[in-house]
Amino acid sequence: MAHEQFMRSCAGCGVSTMHVQQKPNHILHLLLSVFTIGIWLPVWVLLSLFRGKPQCMTCGKKPGLFGVGFLFFLVLIGAFGYVVVAEPLLRGPAETGVSREMVEAGEVAPSEVEPLSPAPLDQEDPVLITFLNVGQGDAILVRSPEGQTALIDSGPGFDIIPSLIRLGVDTLDLVVASHPHADHIGGMWQVLQSLPVRFYMDNGQPHTTATYRAVMRELQSREEITYLQATPRTINLGSTQLHVLPLPEYRSSNLNNASVGLVVEHGSFRAFLSGDSERSELGHFLRVGAVPDVTLLKVPHHGASDALSRRFLDVASPELIVISVGGNSYGHPNPGALFAYQSYAEYLLRTDLHGEITVSGKPDGSYEVFLGETIVASGAERPREGVNE
Amino acid sequence: MSEAERIWVVDRVEGGIAVLVADDDEETLDVPLGVLPPGSREGSVLRVGESAGEPLWASAVLDEEFRLERLRQAEAALDDLRKRDPGGDIVL
Numbered sequence: 001m002a003h004e005q006f007m008r009s010c011a012g013c014g015v016s017t018m019h020v021q022q023k024p025n026h027i028l029h030l031l032l033s034v035f036t037i038g039i040w041l042p043v044w045v046l047l048s049l050f051r052g053k054p055q056c057m058t059c060g061k062k063p064g065l066f067g068v069g070f071l072f073f074l075v076l077i078g079a080f081g082y083v084v085v086a087e088p089l090l091r092g093p094a095e096t097g098v099s100r101e102m103v104e105a106g107e108v109a110p111s112e113v114e115p116l117s118p119a120p121l122d123q124e125d126p127v128l129i130t131f132l133n134v135g136q137g138d139a140i141l142v143r144s145p146e147g148q149t150a151l152i153d154s155g156p157g158f159d160i161i162p163s164l165i166r167l168g169v170d171t172l173d174l175v176v177a178s179h180p181h182a183d184h185i186g187g188m189w190q191v192l193q194s195l196p197v198r199f200y201m202d203n204g205q206p207h208t209t210a211t212y213r214a215v216m217r218e219l220q221s222r223e224e225i226t227y228l229q230a231t232p233r234t235i236n237l238g239s240t241q242l243h244v245l246p247l248p249e250y251r252s253s254n255l256n257n258a259s260v261g262l263v264v265e266h267g268s269f270r271a272f273l274s275g276d277s278e279r280s281e282l283g284h285f286l287r288v289g290a291v292p293d294v295t296l297l298k299v300p301h302h303g304a305s306d307a308l309s310r311r312f313l314d315v316a317s318p319e320l321i322v323i324s325v326g327g328n329s330y331g332h333p334n335p336g337a338l339f340a341y342q343s344y345a346e347y348l349l350r351t352d353l354h355g356e357i358t359v360s361g362k363p364d365g366s367y368e369v370f371l372g373e374t375i376v377a378s379g380a381e382r383p384r385e386g387v388n389e
Numbered sequence: 390m391s392e393a394e395r396i397w398v399v400d401r402v403e404g405g406i407a408v409l410v411a412d413d414d415e416e417t418l419d420v421p422l423g424v425l426p427p428g429s430r431e432g433s434v435l436r437v438g439e440s441a442g443e444p445l446w447a448s449a450v451l452d453e454e455f456r457l458e459r460l461r462q463a464e465a466a467l468d469d470l471r472k473r474d475p476g477g478d479i480v481l
Binding site: 173183199212219225234236256328 | 417432
């Protein structure tokens with residue numbers, strides 16, 4: 001603060017003496033007001049209005065309002081210290097969670113997503129599993145109540161993008177290639193080209209077709225996609241869990257038997273999806289205890305006779321069976337296998353007969369089956385222990 | 390006498406039927422396994438002559454070296470992609 005000096009009569013001294021009066025430094029106050037985003041402004045106003053009485057330089061008298069500004073300054077420092085230092089300490093360590101938006105914005109590497117916690121399960125909110133009608137092949141969309149999406153296989157090259165958009169999909173959080181046969185990855189290159197994909201999982205088994213090579217080239221060039229090998233692990237899709245089953249350790253000459261096995265778990269509702277597993281791989285899943293009691297079974301290998309395992313069906317005991325199949329010259333689905341599936345499950349639906357099929361599974365184990373907007377089947381609640389319990 | 394040659398790869402075998410994928414445009418074709426050279430199986434690379442745009446299956450020849458080279462390339466690509474895997478459970 002600057003001071004102004006002048007002569008005037010002093011009541012204390014009884015004579016005219018030199019007096020001094022505070023003079024606000026307006027440039028300094030302006031800078032402080034700007035620096036404190038206006039917080040300093042009241043101090044500036046106060047000091048300008050009440051500059052204090054003139055002080056006699058002979059008998060002395062302290063300026064009146066200097067203390068007001070100083071006190072306000074101390075309060076300001078105290079508040080600043082609380083916000084910057086004390087409050088974070090009281091709040092505890094900073095959260096290490098990484099939001100989906102942060103990952104998408106590239107603020108953190110995808111590998112940092114693990115500290116996030118799975119979304120809590122709401123008893124009323126269902127997981128939606130849609131079997132797209134792609135002809136002879138598989139393309140299955142899983143949607144969590146929180147809006148996360150997983151696409152398991154992409155059909156034989158049939159353009160599934162319009163179907164995905166119609167179902168409200170604008171991003172695929174996870175894409176799984178159950179195995180690299182063309183009826184499962186034929187549309188994969190187009191999916192990768194058309195929609196943002198965050199994670200991609202396959203069985204880690206190479207193939208030699210142009211279809212497979214195009215997908216691999218696309219994945220290699222898309223560094224933002226996090227590749228996941230199908231090892232035993234859980235993918236938390238909001239409040240829905242995808243349990244990845246252990247693959248057989250032996251390398252089969254038949255890629256069907258290296259299909260990625262998934263158990264979709266949403267509370268007590270469960271679905272078993274395993275690409276084109278034949279009896280050999282289904283037997284492996286049984287041996288390692290990876291087959292739980294399920295509500296929904298996607299029949300492996302489009303209902304072929306080589307994928308029918310009564311032992312597997314005894315353990316899985318599905319209430320609802322879906323076959324993803326189209327016109328073909330391979331005899332899919334096999335009539336004998338169809339008869340067996342019908343004897344096990346309450347409902348059997350086929351994409352070649354029913355078109356697109358959506359199963360809505362609630363955490364209490366109940367479910368509804370939709371063909372378009374129409375409910376064609378339903379099942380009551382069915383309490384179960386968790387897969388990992 | 391064939392006019393041209395096209396590469397076809399056995400994508401899979403469904404029963405007695407080989408499902409082939411063309412290398413140039415990913416056209417798929419179902420062919421009885423019996424008309425292909427002995428030893429043809431999933432992943433086999435075939436060089437097939439054509440006449441008037443039609444494949445001459447009798448002229449098909451297995452290219453084992455090409456198949457192995459492709460497998461090596463695919464393994465290398467997979468090894469590269471595996472480096473992105475953060476491991477463990479994932480929360481999306």
